[in-house]
Amino acid sequence: MPEIRPGGKVVIRHMRRGRPFALILTLVTASAWSSDDWASDEPMAASRALELAAARKLHLHPQWCRLLHADPNGGRSEILSPEFFLASDGRESPQAELTATILGWFRPTRDPDQHPRCRFPARYVWLATQLDLPEPTAKTPGCPRFERWAQLDKLDSISVLMVSGYLGNPASSFGHSLLKFNYRAAESGGRLLDISFNFGALVPPEEPTLLYIYRGLVGGYQAGFSDGLYYAQDQVYTRTEFRDIWEYELALSPAERTMLVAHLWEIAGKTFTYVFLTKNCTYRMAELLTLATETNFTPRALVWYVPVELFHRLEDVSRSDRRAIVADVRFIPSSQRLLYHKFAQLRAEEVAAANRVIAAGTSDVEAVLEGLSPDQRREVLDALVAYYEYRLAAEGEHPEPTTRQAKDRILRLRLRLPPSTGPERQIANLPPPTDGHRPMLVGAGVETVAGRGRFFVRVSPYFQDLLDTPASPDRGLVVLDAQGSADSRGDARLDFLDFIRVRNLQTNRVAIAGESRLSWQVRLGLTRREAGAGDLIPELSIGGGRSVLLCDNVLAYAMANAAAHAEDGILSMEPNLGLSARWGAVRTAFDMVESYGVGDGDWRTRCRFDGRLPLSRNREIALGLKYGEGENAVQVGVNTYW
Amino acid sequence: MKALKVFALVTGIGLAFMIQDVSAREFADIYTECGLGAMIAPRNAAVAAATNVTWDLGTTAISSNITSPDTCQGGKEKTAAFIYKSYSSLERALAQGRGEYLDALLALAGCASAHRVDLIGNLRSSFAAVVEEPEYTERTRYQKAEALYMLFHRVVEERAGYYSCSIS
Numbered sequence: 001m002p003e004i005r006p007g008g009k010v011v012i013r014h015m016r017r018g019r020p021f022a023l024i025l026t027l028v029t030a031s032a033w034s035s036d037d038w039a040s041d042e043p044m045a046a047s048r049a050l051e052l053a054a055a056r057k058l059h060l061h062p063q064w065c066r067l068l069h070a071d072p073n074g075g076r077s078e079i080l081s082p083e084f085f086l087a088s089d090g091r092e093s094p095q096a097e098l099t100a101t102i103l104g105w106f107r108p109t110r111d112p113d114q115h116p117r118c119r120f121p122a123r124y125v126w127l128a129t130q131l132d133l134p135e136p137t138a139k140t141p142g143c144p145r146f147e148r149w150a151q152l153d154k155l156d157s158i159s160v161l162m163v164s165g166y167l168g169n170p171a172s173s174f175g176h177s178l179l180k181f182n183y184r185a186a187e188s189g190g191r192l193l194d195i196s197f198n199f200g201a202l203v204p205p206e207e208p209t210l211l212y213i214y215r216g217l218v219g220g221y222q223a224g225f226s227d228g229l230y231y232a233q234d235q236v237y238t239r240t241e242f243r244d245i246w247e248y249e250l251a252l253s254p255a256e257r258t259m260l261v262a263h264l265w266e267i268a269g270k271t272f273t274y275v276f277l278t279k280n281c282t283y284r285m286a287e288l289l290t291l292a293t294e295t296n297f298t299p300r301a302l303v304w305y306v307p308v309e310l311f312h313r314l315e316d317v318s319r320s321d322r323r324a325i326v327a328d329v330r331f332i333p334s335s336q337r338l339l340y341h342k343f344a345q346l347r348a349e350e351v352a353a354a355n356r357v358i359a360a361g362t363s364d365v366e367a368v369l370e371g372l373s374p375d376q377r378r379e380v381l382d383a384l385v386a387y388y389e390y391r392l393a394a395e396g397e398h399p400e401p402t403t404r405q406a407k408d409r410i411l412r413l414r415l416r417l418p419p420s421t422g423p424e425r426q427i428a429n430l431p432p433p434t435d436g437h438r439p440m441l442v443g444a445g446v447e448t449v450a451g452r453g454r455f456f457v458r459v460s461p462y463f464q465d466l467l468d469t470p471a472s473p474d475r476g477l478v479v480l481d482a483q484g485s486a487d488s489r490g491d492a493r494l495d496f497l498d499f500i501r502v503r504n505l506q507t508n509r510v511a512i513a514g515e516s517r518l519s520w521q522v523r524l525g526l527t528r529r530e531a532g533a534g535d536l537i538p539e540l541s542i543g544g545g546r547s548v549l550l551c552d553n554v555l556a557y558a559m560a561n562a563a564a565h566a567e568d569g570i571l572s573m574e575p576n577l578g579l580s581a582r583w584g585a586v587r588t589a590f591d592m593v594e595s596y597g598v599g600d601g602d603w604r605t606r607c608r609f610d611g612r613l614p615l616s617r618n619r620e621i622a623l624g625l626k627y628g629e630g631e632n633a634v635q636v637g638v639n640t641y642w
Numbered sequence: 643m644k645a646l647k648v649f650a651l652v653t654g655i656g657l658a659f660m661i662q663d664v665s666a667r668e669f670a671d672i673y674t675e676c677g678l679g680a681m682i683a684p685r686n687a688a689v690a691a692a693t694n695v696t697w698d699l700g701t702t703a704i705s706s707n708i709t710s711p712d713t714c715q716g717g718k719e720k721t722a723a724f725i726y727k728s729y730s731s732l733e734r735a736l737a738q739g740r741g742e743y744l745d746a747l748l749a750l751a752g753c754a755s756a757h758r759v760d761l762i763g764n765l766r767s768s769f770a771a772v773v774e775e776p777e778y779t780e781r782t783r784y785q786k787a788e789a790l791y792m793l794f795h796r797v798v799e800e801r802a803g804y805y806s807c808s809i810s
Binding site for chain 1: 731
């Protein structure tokens with residue numbers, strides 16, 4: 001496997017058939033040579049290599065298929081860009097592409113950066129381990145552009161980043177992932193100048209949202225990897241979309257890093273078909289890690305490759321005896337979270353002053369700050385600078401003129417004071433979503449309904465409710481939650497089907513003037529108006545209200561819901577109270593709804609208690625108690641997450 | 643003696659204008675040739691947020707290190723792009739006089755670490771004067787970024803040997 005030496009030289013040594021053999025693939029600055037000096041006229045070596053490749057069926061080798069992003073059985077590549085292939089039928093035929101790649105090694109060229117060895121370095125890194133390719137000489141052209149970009153001798157590590165979902169847009173709720181190359185901080189200027197790789201769909205500007213959802217689901221878009229300095233991602237995810245990030249720094253060997261970097265060089269700018277559920281950003285990241293480590297990170301990508309699944313898989317591999325692939329997990333808070341943290345660090349009089357400025361405007365800031373010490377004024381102005389930066393980002397491309405003016409007034413005042421000194425107070429790390437269970441739910445158990453026993457099964461491809469997510473204990477997102485049950489007489493039914501259930505509770509302890517403290521929830525699904533009877537009919541429920549953290553582990557909310565049933569047009573107004581609590585590993589939730597039918601004037605009460613006791617990370621005992629609407633039920637079951 | 647002082651003053655002012663003029667042309671050229679204007683998020687922010695849209699695959703030259711031409715890979719080009727794209731974060735970092743965005747700016751410009759604190763201090767003072775200008779709020783993003791780029795170059799050039807930035 002290759003190793004990196006100072007100056008970016010990639011040295012590949014491999015043992016084959018008991019004979020030590022060294023092939024040095026040297027990537028040097030190509031300033032003192034001419035490509036005319038090197039031209040292979042070794043037809044024998046080429047034909048020998050081709051014979052060996054055919055004999056070993058290298059075109060069917062899993063690693064070759066991964067390099068081409070082709071079907072493992074030697075089928076078509078998923079890469080659409082013709083420039084990725086050396087053979088005219090390379091996309092359809094891994095064998096033809098392998099032949100062209102081997103022959104490419106022997107091809108002379110005037111422009112080294114266009115030589116196949118420099119266009120596809122990962123292929124040759126792998127081929128060198130499989131074939132007896134001729135040793136390059138001192139005159140062998142290097143790959144200056146690749147070397148300059150890759151900076152392999154300065155590369156410390158590679159991270160895969162998990163970007164949190166956010167509920168402002170349901171399709172973004174499941175998160176995102178990207179790669180980052182970490183260079184030595186002192187020389188490189190810090191993480192902002194690391195190289196990042198992002199995979200995303202190419203969506204035309206102003207695409208209608210419904211069309212975009214449809215095309216995203218059916219593979220109607222092309223997508224690809226783009227590289228750039230990490231600050232661009234920081235600007236988008238952290239400072240514009242206000243999403244938290246967890247950085248999983250990987251413990252890869254130098255050879256694995258080289259393979260990953262070299263392959264990204266090969267595929268950057270090339271297009272793939274984007275499919276939201278399966279061939280999404282995280283799936284492509286998983287493919288890359290599979291290629292680099294030859295450990296399969298895509299075993300569950302049959303129906304839906306949920307972004308968090310890759311990180312669960314990394315944790316699985318890390319916990320196994322084989323290797324500790326996750327070296328470290330770092331939390332990168334969103335700018336919104338940092339803003340609230342900043343305000344939480346202020347003293348009461350400082351918060352009051354900041355909120356007075358925000359509420360009343362910035363025309364007389366000096367008067368508001370007059371009673372504060374110079375250090376306090378600096379703290380308040382720092383908080384206000386952060387606040388207005390956040391507000392401008394939140395207001396998008398066309399912010400309010402008053403916001404821009406207010407920001408600049410604060411900026412002027414702050415610049416008149418000395419720079420900040422002293423250590424910055426670090427925000428507490430939020431546990432990553434992988435500290436919780438995997439996203440897909442299968443549950444089964446028994447229940448008594450109106451005194452009769454039933455067996456039930458529950459499934460959901462994405463189940464993260466208030467009790468589930470250590471990273472976001474105040475948010476819940478559940479998709480396609482369905483439960484069916486049957487009794488001993490064979491009376492089977494679908495009890496309910498929730499297409500989507502979202503709950504977003506605002507629990508920030510610090511109040512910032514003007515910031516919404518609205519908690520909201522939405523549910524769309526099929527439900528029965530009368531327990532155990534009647535048809536399932538569509539229901540949409542939307543609610544808003546307030547929530548509060550009573551203490552670190554107890555959260556309470558009060559909402560007012562409006563619910564509409566499609567079939568009979570019944571509209572209900574539903575005050576809703578709830579409590580969610582954690583005691584160690586045990587999680588409990590209580591929810592009560594008083595439903596007032598606008599049409600019939602009747603009140604109906606529904607209460608529900610849920611308790612979960614984990615048996616392992618992905619298995620738990622679930623207890624449910626339901627009261628109301630004629631269906632009092634007790635449920636006991638086991639939930640398994642996968 | 644008086645003549646010498648006048649000569650030095652005129653030369654200094656002329657040099658400052660020359661630096662600004664060169665920097666302004668550089669920024670405009672970089673903006674155009676390296677596609678800085680296309681680096682902002684697409685118009686349909688909801689769509690962008692939903693699929694984590696890549697609105698370019700390196701077709702915007704400066705955003706991709708791999709597919710962009712070498713003419714957009716230099717320290718000046720990267721510094722210009724950084725200032726343009728991260729302007730609000732740089733504003734805040736300059737206000738505080740510290741932060742990773744300032745560190746990254748100086749690293750991109752290849753400034754020696756020994757005198758970075760002094761450089762940041764000078765940059766901050768000069769930037770404060772820019773922010774005090776009455777028309778600052780009404781300037782476009784391009785104008786603000788251009789001004790900061792020119793300002794940065796002036797500060798770096800005025801003590802080029804001391805700050806040892808590779809873009810000077």
